[in-house]
Amino acid sequence: xxxxxxxxxxxxxxxxxxxxxxxxxxxxxxxxxxxxxxxxxxxxxxxxxxxxxxxxxxxxxxxxxxxxxxxxxxxxxxxxxxxxxxxxxxxxxxxxxxxxxxxxxxxxxxxxxxxxxxxxxxxxxxxxxxxxxxxxxxxxxxxxxxxxxxxxxxxxxxxxxxxxxxxxxxxxxxxxxxxxxxxxxxxxxxxxxxxxxxxxxxxxxxxxxxxxxxxxxxxxxxxxxxxxxxxxxxxxxxxxxxxxxxxxxxxxxxxxxxxxxxxxxxxxxxxxxxxxxxxxxxxxxxxxxxxxxxxxxxxxxxxxxxxxxxxxxxxxxxxxxxxxxxxxxxxxxxxxxxxxxxxxxxxxxxxxxxxxxxxxxxxxxx
Amino acid sequence: xxxxxxxxxxxxxxxxxxxxxxxxxxxxxxxxxxxxxxxxxxxxxxxxxxxxxxxxxxxxxxxxxxxxxxxxxxxxxxxxxxxxxxxxxxxxxxxxxxxxxxxxxxxxxxxxxxxxxxxxxxxxxxxxxxxxxxxxxxxxxxxxxxxxxxxxxxxxxxxxxxxxxxxxxxxxxxxxxxxxxxxxxxxxxxxxxxxxxxxxxxxxxxxxxxxxxxxxxxxxxxxxxxxxxxxxxxxxxxxxxxxxxxxxxxxxxxxxxxxxxxxxxxxxxxxxxxxxxxxxxxxxxxxxxxxxxxxxxxxxxxxxxxxxxxxxxxxxxxxxxxxxxxxxxxxxxxxxxxxxxxxxxxxxxxxxxxxxxxxxxxxxxxxxxxxxxxxxxxxxxxxxxxxxxxxxxxxx
Numbered sequence: 001x002x003x004x005x006x007x008x009x010x011x012x013x014x015x016x017x018x019x020x021x022x023x024x025x026x027x028x029x030x031x032x033x034x035x036x037x038x039x040x041x042x043x044x045x046x047x048x049x050x051x052x053x054x055x056x057x058x059x060x061x062x063x064x065x066x067x068x069x070x071x072x073x074x075x076x077x078x079x080x081x082x083x084x085x086x087x088x089x090x091x092x093x094x095x096x097x098x099x100x101x102x103x104x105x106x107x108x109x110x111x112x113x114x115x116x117x118x119x120x121x122x123x124x125x126x127x128x129x130x131x132x133x134x135x136x137x138x139x140x141x142x143x144x145x146x147x148x149x150x151x152x153x154x155x156x157x158x159x160x161x162x163x164x165x166x167x168x169x170x171x172x173x174x175x176x177x178x179x180x181x182x183x184x185x186x187x188x189x190x191x192x193x194x195x196x197x198x199x200x201x202x203x204x205x206x207x208x209x210x211x212x213x214x215x216x217x218x219x220x221x222x223x224x225x226x227x228x229x230x231x232x233x234x235x236x237x238x239x240x241x242x243x244x245x246x247x248x249x250x251x252x253x254x255x256x257x258x259x260x261x262x263x264x265x266x267x268x269x270x271x272x273x274x275x276x277x278x279x280x281x282x283x284x285x286x287x288x289x290x291x292x293x294x295x296x297x298x299x300x301x302x303x304x305x306x307x308x309x310x311x312x313x314x315x316x317x318x319x320x321x322x323x324x325x326x327x328x329x330x331x332x333x334x335x336x337x338x339x340x341x342x343x344x345x346x347x348x349x350x351x352x353x354x355x356x357x358x359x360x361x362x363x364x365x366x
Numbered sequence: 367x368x369x370x371x372x373x374x375x376x377x378x379x380x381x382x383x384x385x386x387x388x389x390x391x392x393x394x395x396x397x398x399x400x401x402x403x404x405x406x407x408x409x410x411x412x413x414x415x416x417x418x419x420x421x422x423x424x425x426x427x428x429x430x431x432x433x434x435x436x437x438x439x440x441x442x443x444x445x446x447x448x449x450x451x452x453x454x455x456x457x458x459x460x461x462x463x464x465x466x467x468x469x470x471x472x473x474x475x476x477x478x479x480x481x482x483x484x485x486x487x488x489x490x491x492x493x494x495x496x497x498x499x500x501x502x503x504x505x506x507x508x509x510x511x512x513x514x515x516x517x518x519x520x521x522x523x524x525x526x527x528x529x530x531x532x533x534x535x536x537x538x539x540x541x542x543x544x545x546x547x548x549x550x551x552x553x554x555x556x557x558x559x560x561x562x563x564x565x566x567x568x569x570x571x572x573x574x575x576x577x578x579x580x581x582x583x584x585x586x587x588x589x590x591x592x593x594x595x596x597x598x599x600x601x602x603x604x605x606x607x608x609x610x611x612x613x614x615x616x617x618x619x620x621x622x623x624x625x626x627x628x629x630x631x632x633x634x635x636x637x638x639x640x641x642x643x644x645x646x647x648x649x650x651x652x653x654x655x656x657x658x659x660x661x662x663x664x665x666x667x668x669x670x671x672x673x674x675x676x677x678x679x680x681x682x683x684x685x686x687x688x689x690x691x692x693x694x695x696x697x698x699x700x701x702x703x704x705x706x707x708x709x710x711x712x713x714x715x716x717x718x719x720x721x722x723x724x725x726x727x728x729x730x731x732x733x734x735x736x737x738x739x740x741x742x743x744x745x746x747x748x749x750x751x752x753x754x755x756x757x758x759x760x761x762x
Binding site: 030032036040187188190191194201205209212213216217221222223224301302304308319329331332339346347350 | 391394395398399402409412413415416417419485486487488489490493499500502503504505506507508509511512515516518519520697701702704705707708715719722728729732735736739740743744
């Protein structure tokens with residue numbers, strides 16, 4: 001028996017294909033089928049065609065120093081334009097000798113956002129930090145303390161203006177949004193109808209129309225003789241717009257609260273306001289923190305629209321810098337530069353919201 | 367026993383009126399509505415006072431007056447001698463035009479990129495990820511300015527236009543490309559296409575009925591493709607294959623012939639499609655990931671081929687997750703097309719803005735814009751909700 005078994009010629013299976021090392025990785029990830037191999041070759045061709053010219057434009061042929069715009073026009077990017085204009089792009093029309101103030105404001109905002117990302121601080125301490133921070137921001141921008149010149153809001157511009165519009169929009173839009181969301185979930189039909197009407201009306205129209213409304217119609221709404229600052233008008237528009245979107249985010253959290261929580265609160269004899277403040281909102285708001293961060297990113301990007309009502313935020317100040325007769329034709333360089341600023345901020349925030357989401361779902365993961 | 371009877375006979379104690387939840391509810395609502403109405407009346411009163419003080423005309427009579435401003439591009443005939451109402455209509459058609467094309471292209475780009483991010487091909491997945499992470503995090507308005515700046519300042523004059531494809535030229539006057547010369551045969555080809563599509567619909571119904579009755583399958587896909595493409599092709603050949611291109615050619619300082627799309631339109635469309643495409647890619651990816659792997663395994667166990675698995679098992683379930691957020695992206699495209707005003711494409715907002723500046727009637731202008739966008743939003747929501755209902759899970 002054993003002899004026979006040994007005598008049968010057995011076709012030796014070929015050794016398995018290598019699945020480790022560079023070739024194994026290439027085969028598994030780039031050439032694992034005919035279709036994928038073709039795709040890989042097309043992608044490589046695209047990269048070979050498009051990347052070298054971009055690198056040559058942005059780095060190799062780029063001009064880093066130039067006395068004026070005429071000397072800066074040679075095949076590559078003119079980064080000298082950014083070097084010449086970066087103060088204007090960042091701080092806009094803010095008085096030149098006072099520009100340490102908006103620079104400080106950017107650092108205050110950075111510190112506030114960093115503290116908000118540090119979770120052990122969450123709670124009352126964070127509220128105090130933000131209150132102090134926002135006060136410092138407005139004190140620095142407006143001036144008025146001895147030794148600090150008053151600067152009117154018409155001159156506020158650049159990155160600090162973008163940050164102020166987005167952060168203040170969030171800080172005031174959020175409580176309004178919570179009230180609207182609660183109103184939309186209310187059992188009282190009149191309250192519900194008005195809240196639904198407001199939310200759907202604002203969400204159905206573009207931000208531009210709300211900004212137009214604030215800049216053109218709001219002055220008509222005020223009693224005779226009363227005027228309202230242009231910046232404040234745009235800020236009100238952003239707050240009202242943000243509130244409608246935040247209301248829908250908060251509503252998502254409210255709907256996710258199990259009914260038993262509300263019933264338990266009722267059984268304990270809590271009033272509507274006690275129930276909402278102590279039971280419903282803490283759970284609902286904790287649940288919607290990651291989407292709230294995403295809303296904030298959206299708002300940060302949307303503030304660029306205030307340029308339409310002629311405010312000079314980061315994008316507006318850049319557009320203004322591009323009108324310099326001595327430096328003509330560097331729109332692409334300027335836009336790439338501020339795109340990097342916007343991108344860095346939004347990318348960081350979206351990564352942070354993903355981290356938060358993972359941590360909040362840790363209990364639900366199996 | 368007695369205690370039960372006693373408790374049954376006693377009516378529940380009526381709370382005092384100020385503690386009765388129903389009365390309180392009514393009171394709260396009356397107060398709330400009165401506050402809102404009072405505030406609205408206050409604003410309206412101020413507005414009427416201001417309008418009469420500043421001698422601003424009211425009403426929509428201005429729509430019948432002569433507009434006296436030119437519009438760069440329009441789908442319907444327009445001249446400065448036309449009325450404001452006509453100008454408004456031009457803006458509306460331009461908005462709808464760019465939004466419709468944007469929705470189609472963004473859906474295609476987003477779906478391709480979403481699938482690419484899930485590709486087993488490392489390079490393709492990474493490229494798609496770079497695309498999404500880059501363009502999602504830059505404000506749309508900035509992207510519009512960038513494309514517009516690229517087309518306006520970097521692109522050469524028509525004489526040195528870049529030829530990116532045969533007979534397709536990019537210059538600072540826009541993109542010029544060839545169009546087929548009109549021919550009566552094309553109308554018949556269109557009719558043949560519609561007939562083919564109707565035949566395919568009835569064929570599918572018949573095939574489904576037959577499969578339900580006998581279990582035999584019919585190759586609907588191939589036959590359908592043959593009908594939809596074959597019928598127009600036969601008509602095309604029957605007319606002697608009339609085909610001629612009207613290609614753009616340089617005459618003087620600009621292109622004539624073919625069709626030219628303006629830099630404004632190109633920048634707006636590019637920006638809308640590339641920006642929204644990133645969000646759609648994420649929605650598509652999330653939708654497909656939401657279908658559990660067990661579903662695919664079950665389909666494989668039933669012996670379905672990979673195409674059938676995708677079409678019959680994965681996609682119908684993924685669509686349920688995809689459609690609601692997709693609706694808000696479509697609404698976003700329609701609303702974001704209003705950014706055209708910043709780069710000078712004559713959309714609704716841009717024309718209304720000019721009108722408001724000329725007539726001073728801001729209230730009417732803004733109300734008209736808002737009404738139009740609300741209608742567009744409602745129409746898109748309605749269409750998507752109907753579609754959503756068609757693909758929604760039918761539960762018992």
